[in-house]
Amino acid sequence: MFSTTPERTEIASRISELLNSAPIGTTITNESILDASGLPMSRTRPLLYSVMRALNKASGIVFGNVNGIGYQRLPTSSVPCIGQAARRTIARKSAGARKTIINALDRANDVESATRRRLHTEVGVLGLIELSADEKSFGRVAKALPTQALLRSAPSPSSISAALLASLSGKE
Numbered sequence: 001m002f003s004t005t006p007e008r009t010e011i012a013s014r015i016s017e018l019l020n021s022a023p024i025g026t027t028i029t030n031e032s033i034l035d036a037s038g039l040p041m042s043r044t045r046p047l048l049y050s051v052m053r054a055l056n057k058a059s060g061i062v063f064g065n066v067n068g069i070g071y072q073r074l075p076t077s078s079v080p081c082i083g084q085a086a087r088r089t090i091a092r093k094s095a096g097a098r099k100t101i102i103n104a105l106d107r108a109n110d111v112e113s114a115t116r117r118r119l120h121t122e123v124g125v126l127g128l129i130e131l132s133a134d135e136k137s138f139g140r141v142a143k144a145l146p147t148q149a150l151l152r153s154a155p156s157p158s159s160i161s162a163a164l165l166a167s168l169s170g171k172e
Contacts, residue, residue: 008047011037015044016051019063022073028063029070084135091133098126132164140167 014036022028030041037044052071055061062079063071074081101123105111111119131137144163145155155163 011039011044012047012051015048016055019051019055019071019073020059020061024073024075027066027070027072030068031070033070084138087133087135087138091130094126094130094133098123098130101126131168137164137167140164143167 015033018032018036019028033048034041034044037047048071052061052063055063062074062076062082064074064078064082066072101119105116105119105123141160141163144167145159
């Protein structure tokens with residue numbers, strides 16, 4: 001891909017400088033990223049993602065894709081949209097996989113009992129994932145968790161699970 005590691009380091013440095021210098025709320029165009037890299041997008045993209053991860057880890061800087069245009073440096077108030085978009089994708093993919101498995105179970109004649117048990121388990125787990133990722137469940141969990149605790153730190157996955165289960169069983 002790259003002729004030398006120093007070449008890769010130099011390109012990453014130019015991309016990092018471009019992204020890091022962008023004011024919050026501005027969009028860095030794909031063209032300016034390509035100008036900084038001097039490479040086609042297919043070769044720039046892996047470095048770009050690596051640089052964005054490094055900037056996020058070092059400084060908390062977050063970028064969002066502006067389809068067909070480039071990447072916007074997001075203000076902190078816009079960062080929750082990343083989680084919301086991920087949950088939508090997860091719920092949609094879980095629902096699709098669950099329906100595919102159900103169709104196979106309903107229509108296939110040759111499903112062995114061990115495979116049938118495995119498929120039923122997959123359907124249940126995918127349903128739970130779909131339910132957990134939807135907006136209604138998010139609202140239930142947000143309502144069930146103490147506000148003061150959320151201001152201090154992110155809740156653990158086990159406390160999120162407990163809040164979701166309690167809200168679903170009516171023990172809010």
